[in-house]
Amino acid sequence: MSALRIEDLAAGYRRGTVVSGVTTTVGSGGWLAVIGPNGSGKSTLLKALTGVVRHRGRVFVDGRALSSLSRRERARALGYAPQIPQLPLGLTVTDYVLLGRTPHLGVLGREGPSDVAVVGALLERLDLTRLADRPLTTLSGGEQQRAVLARALAQRAGVLLLDEPTTGLDVGHAQALLDLVDELRHELGTTVVTTLHDLTLAGQYAERLLLLDEGRVAAEGTPAEVLTPATLAERYSARVAVLRNADGSPVIAPTRPTM
Numbered sequence: 001m002s003a004l005r006i007e008d009l010a011a012g013y014r015r016g017t018v019v020s021g022v023t024t025t026v027g028s029g030g031w032l033a034v035i036g037p038n039g040s041g042k043s044t045l046l047k048a049l050t051g052v053v054r055h056r057g058r059v060f061v062d063g064r065a066l067s068s069l070s071r072r073e074r075a076r077a078l079g080y081a082p083q084i085p086q087l088p089l090g091l092t093v094t095d096y097v098l099l100g101r102t103p104h105l106g107v108l109g110r111e112g113p114s115d116v117a118v119v120g121a122l123l124e125r126l127d128l129t130r131l132a133d134r135p136l137t138t139l140s141g142g143e144q145q146r147a148v149l150a151r152a153l154a155q156r157a158g159v160l161l162l163d164e165p166t167t168g169l170d171v172g173h174a175q176a177l178l179d180l181v182d183e184l185r186h187e188l189g190t191t192v193v194t195t196l197h198d199l200t201l202a203g204q205y206a207e208r209l210l211l212l213d214e215g216r217v218a219a220e221g222t223p224a225e226v227l228t229p230a231t232l233a234e235r236y237s238a239r240v241a242v243l244r245n246a247d248g249s250p251v252i253a254p255t256r257p258t259m
């Protein structure tokens with residue numbers, strides 16, 4: 001169980017600050033989707049949480065400041081799947097996903113049967129079993145993306161940060177992944193933060209949405225509160241209708257003006 005608290009976070013690059021004033025809490029087992037137009041700072045926010053990008057402000061996992069954790073403690077607290085990962089050469093899919101178990105290995109650094117079982121189950125769920133012995137770099141884009149996500153899930157961190165996890169995945173594999181993440185949060189209490197461009201999926205899976213625009217929080221709330229035609233027109237310059245599935249979940253449908 002791992003609650004995430006972000007206080008007045010600001011982050012950026014040499015050219016300047018690109019995200020600022022972000023304060024939010026994600027309860028244990030909660031799911032927050034960070035949405036917003038291109039360049040609004042979504043990836044930068046996730047990179048700041050992982051420490052890849054320097055930040056000001058405070059980040060707490062279960063009340064403990066991230067900055068006070070050792071590297072190993074941090075790897076158990078936070079798992080991260082980047083949008084554009086660097087893939088190592090020469091590793092099979094299985095060996096790559098096993099790297100996710102590193103924070104849990106003993107002093108000898110050897111994987112045990114439980115590590116192999118965790119990885120095997122993830123490969124199965126993400127439809128990677130038949131690719132398990134293939135070199136990672138010979139996989140298609142969507143297959144590599146699933147392997148990267150499997151590695152992050154294998155880490156079994158309390159907080160899971162996924163940057164655009166469904167990009168490059170067909171609709172079936174995207175749903176299988178999001179269903180699996182949802183199961184992890186219900187079964188293990190994993191706290192989830194994802195960036196997502198697909199607003200329909202964001203509204204169907206996340207409990208709360210945080211909309212960034214030009215690096216600042218423009219809206220935050222339930223999908224019904226944030227995914228309104230007026231907000232999407234204002235923040236994305238988009239023409240959309242918000243439809244409803246039979247279960248009430250939103251479907252964001254682009255509309256085209258009639259001539």
Ligand SMILES: Nc1ncnc2c1ncn2[C@@H]1O[C@H](COP(=O)(O)OP(=O)(O)OP(=O)(O)O)[C@@H](O)[C@H]1O
Nearest residue numbers: 013014015018036037038039040041042043044045
């Ligand atoms: N390594 C970098 N160095 C300098 N500026 C960067 C770097 N990475 C991102 N930026 C800039 O920071 C801003 C926010 O980028 P970021 O990738 O966080 O946006 P995003 O919301 O994730 O966008 P997208 O939806 O296109 O993935 C953009 O203006 C981008 O050009």
